[in-house]
Amino acid sequence: MSHxxxxxxxxxxxxxxxRAGHQRGGARERVIELLARQxxxxxxxxxxxxxxxxxxxxxxxxxxxxxxxxxxxxxxERVAVGPGQSRFEAIDPSGAHHHHLICRECGRLVAFDDxxxxxxxxxxxxxxxxxxxxxxxxxxxxxxxxx
Amino acid sequence: MSHxxxxxxxxxxxxxxxRAGHQRGGARERVIELLARQxxxxxxxxxxxxxxxxxxxxxxxxxxxxxxxxxxxxxxERVAVGPGQSRFEAIDPSGAHHHHLICRECGRLVAFDDxxxxxxxxxxxxxxxxxxxxxxxxxxxxxxxxx
DNA sequence: CACGTATTTGGGATTGAGTCTCGTTCTGTG
DNA sequence: CACAGAACGAGACTCAATCCCAAATACGTG
Numbered sequence: 001m002s003h004x005x006x007x008x009x010x011x012x013x014x015x016x017x018x019r020a021g022h023q024r025g026g027a028r029e030r031v032i033e034l035l036a037r038q039x040x041x042x043x044x045x046x047x048x049x050x051x052x053x054x055x056x057x058x059x060x061x062x063x064x065x066x067x068x069x070x071x072x073x074x075x076x077e078r079v080a081v082g083p084g085q086s087r088f089e090a091i092d093p094s095g096a097h098h099h100h101l102i103c104r105e106c107g108r109l110v111a112f113d114d115x116x117x118x119x120x121x122x123x124x125x126x127x128x129x130x131x132x133x134x135x136x137x138x139x140x141x142x143x144x145x146x147x
Numbered sequence: 148m149s150h151x152x153x154x155x156x157x158x159x160x161x162x163x164x165x166r167a168g169h170q171r172g173g174a175r176e177r178v179i180e181l182l183a184r185q186x187x188x189x190x191x192x193x194x195x196x197x198x199x200x201x202x203x204x205x206x207x208x209x210x211x212x213x214x215x216x217x218x219x220x221x222x223x224e225r226v227a228v229g230p231g232q233s234r235f236e237a238i239d240p241s242g243a244h245h246h247h248l249i250c251r252e253c254g255r256l257v258a259f260d261d262x263x264x265x266x267x268x269x270x271x272x273x274x275x276x277x278x279x280x281x282x283x284x285x286x287x288x289x290x291x292x293x294x
Numbered sequence: 295c296a297c298g299t300a301t302t303t304g305g306g307a308t309t310g311a312g313t314c315t316c317g318t319t320c321t322g323t324g
Numbered sequence: 325c326a327c328a329g330a331a332c333g334a335g336a337c338t339c340a341a342t343c344c345c346a347a348a349t350a351c352g353t354g
Contacts (some may be wrong), residue, residue: 059304206333
């Protein structure tokens with residue numbers, strides 16, 4: 001890693017997938033690029049709509065395939081917001097990650113991170129004697145705007 | 148977990164619902180009784196199957212109605228395990244609650260609680276300045292047996 | 295560059311959890 | 325025991341997600 005530019009998420013994704021023996025295809029590229037540009041989690045349906053709106057419609061099957069592939073390789077995260085739909089979001093290669101608050105009033109998804117929380121989960125997994133590969137924390141309440 | 152103390156969960160549920168002006172009905176009773184007997188979260192489909200297997204089949208609509216009612220009154224919790232299915236579980240009237248670890252190997256759902264984690268979430272919500280009504284923590288990894 | 299094979303893609307059928315509707319049945323009250 | 329409102333259930337329906345398979349594409353090789 002030189003000082004020029006940190007590797008972007010899409011670059012990271014491409015290198016991981018290439019190393020795993022995957023070829024490149026148009027559909028995958030477009031889903032990755034779209035995801036790379038998002039500030040927060042998108043649902044598969046939103047991805048499908050967004051790509052169609054951009055004039056590059058992608059088959060539903062391909063979208064789900066790409067998302068599954070990304071999750072499998074730890075490159076994206078599935079956020080289960082409730083019954084009926086999952087949202088997906090890029091995972092930063094630096095390892096930094098965040099969690100979400102769903103506002104009961106406006107339905108907005110707010111991202112946050114918290115070292116204390118990470119520490120607590122760390123201690124917890126040690127106490128339980130299990131190897132925790134991944135953790136989701138989802139808070140439900142009212143966001144600042146809706147207080 | 149806890150021993151059977153004076154007010155059982157079903158008694159608590161009945162009193163809360165009665166106070167909210169609900170009548171009693173056979174379907175609701177059976178779902179509540181079934182849920183009361185469970186050690187851990189069940190999906191709506193599992194509830195439907197279990198009740199049919201016991202010889203008291205309950206309409207799907209009623210099951211979802213009851214579950215929604217319970218969640219609404221803070222008597223049960225919905226655990227979003229993944230895409231396409233929610234699980235439901237009784238909430239202890241004492242306020243004690245727990246979270247879950249999903250084992251990647253065997254798919255088992257393991258319950259645990261942790262004061263440190265609760266404290267971290269408490270501090271966090273204060274820091275963010277939001278009112279957190281509910282929180283879910285879902286760990287993914289390998290359970291003791293599958294280590 | 296042309297070729298051949300393995301991978302990727304997408305349309306469309308299918309699944310399955312969850313929701314909705316509406317007529318019937320039950321509960322609690324006067 | 326009659327009535328009004330609450331609860332129930334069968335089944336149609338919605339919609340995210342999966343499956344299937346033939347066509348298109350990537351890419352190493354000759």
